[in-house]
Amino acid sequence: MAEVRRFTKRLSKPGTAAELRQSASEAVRHSLPAEKAKIVEPLDYENVIEQRKAQIHGDSLRDLLQFPVDEVSIATVPHHRRTVCSALPPDAEAQAHGLLVKECIRTYNSDWLVVSYKYEAYGGDFRSLPSKVHQLEKLPVQLFEVDEDADEDAASLCSQKGGNVMEGWLYKAHMNNAMNVTIRVFKRRFCYLTQLPDGSYSLCFCKDEKGFKESKGSIFLDSCIDVVQCSKMRRHGFELRMQEKCSCHLAAESEQEMDEWMTALRKVIQSNFDGSMSERRNGDLSETGIDEDSLSQGKSENMMESLEKSMHPELMKYARESDYHNKLSRNEGRCKLFAMDAEAQKLDFSGIEPEVRPLEEKFGKRFLVKCHNLSFALQGLVSEQGDGTVTNLEPFFITLALFDTNNNCKISEDFQVDLNPPAVRQMLEAGAEEGAVNGRAGESPGRRARAVDEALLRYPREGLFSVTAPHPDIYLVARVEKVLQGGIAQCVEPYIKGSDTSKTVQKVLKAAKQICSRLGRYRMAFAWAARPVFKDSEGSLDTSGKFSPLYKQDSSKLSTEDLLKMLADFKKAEKISKLQVIPGNFEVSIEPVSPDIPNCVTSSYVPVKPFAEAGCDQVTFEVEEFVADSAKYMYPFTTFKNHMYVYPIQLKYDNQKTFAKARNIAVCVEVRDSDADKTSPLQCIYGKPGDPIFTTRTCATVLHHQQSPEFYNEIKVELPVHLHEKHHLLFTFYHVSCDINSKGTTKKREAV
Numbered sequence: 001m002a003e004v005r006r007f008t009k010r011l012s013k014p015g016t017a018a019e020l021r022q023s024a025s026e027a028v029r030h031s032l033p034a035e036k037a038k039i040v041e042p043l044d045y046e047n048v049i050e051q052r053k054a055q056i057h058g059d060s061l062r063d064l065l066q067f068p069v070d071e072v073s074i075a076t077v078p079h080h081r082r083t084v085c086s087a088l089p090p091d092a093e094a095q096a097h098g099l100l101v102k103e104c105i106r107t108y109n110s111d112w113l114v115v116s117y118k119y120e121a122y123g124g125d126f127r128s129l130p131s132k133v134h135q136l137e138k139l140p141v142q143l144f145e146v147d148e149d150a151d152e153d154a155a156s157l158c159s160q161k162g163g164n165v166m167e168g169w170l171y172k173a174h175m176n177n178a179m180n181v182t183i184r185v186f187k188r189r190f191c192y193l194t195q196l197p198d199g200s201y202s203l204c205f206c207k208d209e210k211g212f213k214e215s216k217g218s219i220f221l222d223s224c225i226d227v228v229q230c231s232k233m234r235r236h237g238f239e240l241r242m243q244e245k246c247s248c249h250l251a252a253e254s255e256q257e258m259d260e261w262m263t264a265l266r267k268v269i270q271s272n273f274d275g276s277m278s279e280r281r282n283g284d285l286s287e288t289g290i291d292e293d294s295l296s297q298g299k300s301e302n303m304m305e306s307l308e309k310s311m312h313p314e315l316m317k318y319a320r321e322s323d324y325h326n327k328l329s330r331n332e333g334r335c336k337l338f339a340m341d342a343e344a345q346k347l348d349f350s351g352i353e354p355e356v357r358p359l360e361e362k363f364g365k366r367f368l369v370k371c372h373n374l375s376f377a378l379q380g381l382v383s384e385q386g387d388g389t390v391t392n393l394e395p396f397f398i399t400l401a402l403f404d405t406n407n408n409c410k411i412s413e414d415f416q417v418d419l420n421p422p423a424v425r426q427m428l429e430a431g432a433e434e435g436a437v438n439g440r441a442g443e444s445p446g447r448r449a450r451a452v453d454e455a456l457l458r459y460p461r462e463g464l465f466s467v468t469a470p471h472p473d474i475y476l477v478a479r480v481e482k483v484l485q486g487g488i489a490q491c492v493e494p495y496i497k498g499s500d501t502s503k504t505v506q507k508v509l510k511a512a513k514q515i516c517s518r519l520g521r522y523r524m525a526f527a528w529a530a531r532p533v534f535k536d537s538e539g540s541l542d543t544s545g546k547f548s549p550l551y552k553q554d555s556s557k558l559s560t561e562d563l564l565k566m567l568a569d570f571k572k573a574e575k576i577s578k579l580q581v582i583p584g585n586f587e588v589s590i591e592p593v594s595p596d597i598p599n600c601v602t603s604s605y606v607p608v609k610p611f612a613e614a615g616c617d618q619v620t621f622e623v624e625e626f627v628a629d630s631a632k633y634m635y636p637f638t639t640f641k642n643h644m645y646v647y648p649i650q651l652k653y654d655n656q657k658t659f660a661k662a663r664n665i666a667v668c669v670e671v672r673d674s675d676a677d678k679t680s681p682l683q684c685i686y687g688k689p690g691d692p693i694f695t696t697r698t699c700a701t702v703l704h705h706q707q708s709p710e711f712y713n714e715i716k717v718e719l720p721v722h723l724h725e726k727h728h729l730l731f732t733f734y735h736v737s738c739d740i741n742s743k744g745t746t747k748k749r750e751a752v
Contacts, residue, residue, distance in 0.1 A: 077114055083608050083639070084607040086640075095721040098722075101722070105721070166264045170205075170251065171187065171253075172186065173234075173251075186249075189206060189216060193265070202220050203221060204218040205218065223244065227240055227269065236252045236254060236258040237251035238258060238261070240265070359635075361639055363466045364468030364469070366465070366592075367465055367541055367592055367593060368464055368465075369464075373585075374586050375584060376582065376583065378393060378508065379391060379392055391424055392420070394509075394512035397418055399417075401413070401714075402467065402475070402476055402533070403567055405473045407628065411626050415623045417463075427512065454692070456616065456618075457693055458689065458690060462620040463623045464622045466625045468625065468633050469628065470533075471536075472535060473532075474532070475533065477567070480527040480550065484523060484738060485515045488526065488552065492582060515738075522666055525555070525558060527551060527582050529551065530567060548576075550586060596609075598610050599619055600619070601622065604641060604643070642721070646729065647713070648667050648713065650708065651667065651711075664704055664737070665736075666733070667732070667733050669699075669715050670682075670685075671684055672726075681696040683695065
């Protein structure tokens with residue numbers, strides 16, 4: 001065992017040669033320093049051209065190195081606007097201080113410069129080089145005279161190779177040239193006229209239609225020479241004559257069927273005859289060793305040689321012209337060898353646009369929303385001085401917006417509507433606060449709205465919405481608000497009971513007049529409704545749909561997140577049935593629109609072409625879409641918009657002890673550019689329906705008896721062109737007293 005171990009131990013020990021090789025490789029490895037690869041700097045093409053200008057100028061191939069002089073051309077394209085006037089304020093450039101802002105403003109007003117490259121088509125792949133010759137996608141099909149059939153019907157028969165040409169019921173008699181055929185020997189059979197795979201035809205006889213595989217007999221029509229009518233044997237009969245003086249008697253059930261069968265059989269016989277003649281002709285030519293091409297070629301060569309040897313000038317001229325026309329004819333239909341490259345045929349040149357167009361403002365699926373009427377079951381006569389029309393007992397205000405339950409977000413700005421009749425609007429005039437909309441002259445961006453009469457913009461009724469990615473889970477939501485009065489349940493109770501007595505009407509009307517005279521500027525949530533917009537993902541509008549019933553607004557579910565949760569369960573009947581319904585109706589129509597809708601203004605109140613203010617009684621408002629933050633929906637801004645949207649969400653005020661009675665909390669928002677004394681807020685907040693176009697402040701809805709209220713309002717602000725570090729938002733919180741039975745000395749609101 002010791003010897004075996006000693007032997008195996010020696011096997012694992014490397015030999016002398018291996019040791020020498022290993023020591024030599026280590027010595028070489030340590031002696032040679034590691035060389036780093038040299039970094040080759042790219043050639044400065046323009047520098048080389050400049051340094052060797054004189055050498056290149058004298059070179060005959062200088063055009064291959066230098067840029068063509070006429071390569072670049074610049075053209076001016078007028079800036080096309082879809083609006084009547086510019087969306088920029090008149091003094092925008094004067095107000096701008098930063099260089100970036102000035103250049104952006106200049107972009108919206110200046111014309112477009114189009115840079116064209118004359119030889120751009122030669123800068124790509126060699127297979128995409130422009131060619132004057134039309135490149136065929138594939139070789140054309142060569143059709144020769146020998147392949148054409150003079151008879152189209154016979155060609156159609158031959159094209160049905162391997163299938164049934166005709167089928168139907170016939171009466172068949174026995175084939176016999178000696179025995180007379182009588183009516184008694186005819187038997188009714190279902191016949192198939194079939195072309196076999198080798199091109200020949202056969203007539204098969206079966207007992208019925210389903211017995212094609214169990215044939216009772218067949219006749220191969222290669223030996224058939226003629227088809228003649230033979231009515232002596234049987235009515236509507238005909239005879240198939242064979243080469244061996246045999247015949248087959250057949251009869252049809254009607255004269256029309258007899259004619260059809262005889263026509264089909266004659267076509268088959270003619271096609272067989274033509275085929276046999278062509279085979280015989282080809283056989284004769286092959287025996288002699290001369291084909292038709294050589295004969296025709298020899299004739300043409302002999303003719304051309306004879307014409308060339310002739311001394312007649314007219315014949316010489318005719319020979320030269322014939323030779324030239326033959327050369328042109330041979331080049332027709334020829335394809336270039338490199339044009340047939342399979343890779344070149346896969347190239348797609350459809351994306352190359354020879355003409356560059358300026359950027360245009362893009363929209364999604366656009367539709368028009370028309371608000372007609374909002375009516376509740378509890379109605380009465382508001383003013384005795386009116387026309388006696390029964391209306392709602394108090395003012396109601398509607399806010400429309402689009403919500404996407406798939407992406408769980410809001411996809412449009414608010415569109416506020418006031419459908420109250422004039423008699424009801426008069427109830428709010430006494431509650432308007434003086435000085436609420438006083439701004440500093442000369443600093444209001446609202447002066448752009450003077451392009452349209454302000455009276456046309458105060459009470460909008462038609463909104464133009466746009467959706468880039470339509471699908472069935474997009475809802476149009478309407479939130480209904482009223483003047484602040486108290487708790488939601490307390491205010492909704494008279495409308496739900498349905499007791500339309502004069503006592504209830506007078507009670508609600510009296511309370512509404514008192515509240516509107518004191519708190520007309522403050523609003524509270526009342527109800528909401530929703531309806532789907534699209535039928536499918538293709539953008540088909542649901543024009544026949546209607547709004548859902550008006551549901552009572554839950555005071556604990558005012559936020560946008562709570563509304564999206566309810567919309568997600570909107571199609572579930574068991575969920576919606578638990579909501580409390582307020583008897584009423586909200587009439588709204590959704591219609592598709594044309595691209596050139598008249599009398600329309602943008603979301604910045606700039607009129608859009610065509611706009612005819614004379615004779616216009618209603619203006620359509622474009623509602624801004626909140627496009628998803630995705631690359632496929634992004635596009636450059638072609639119209640000046642400088643909006644900011646403010647969303648108060650929630651106030652946590654329940655832990656304070658300074659103002660213990662603060663419960664009906666209202667939040668007012670202002671935009672200021674300074675905190676100095678005697679400075680007024682900027683008049684840049686978009687007003688509500690009935691208010692001036694731009695106001696200095698606005699208030700969110702008030703939640704009754706809540707020290708930590710939630711808000712859902714959207715406040716739209718037109719930002720100044722120049723923003724500096726002193727611009728800020730000022731939020732002011734007030735406690736609003738809703739006690740209508742208090743004395744006149746009680747304050748309407750107190751700052752908290």
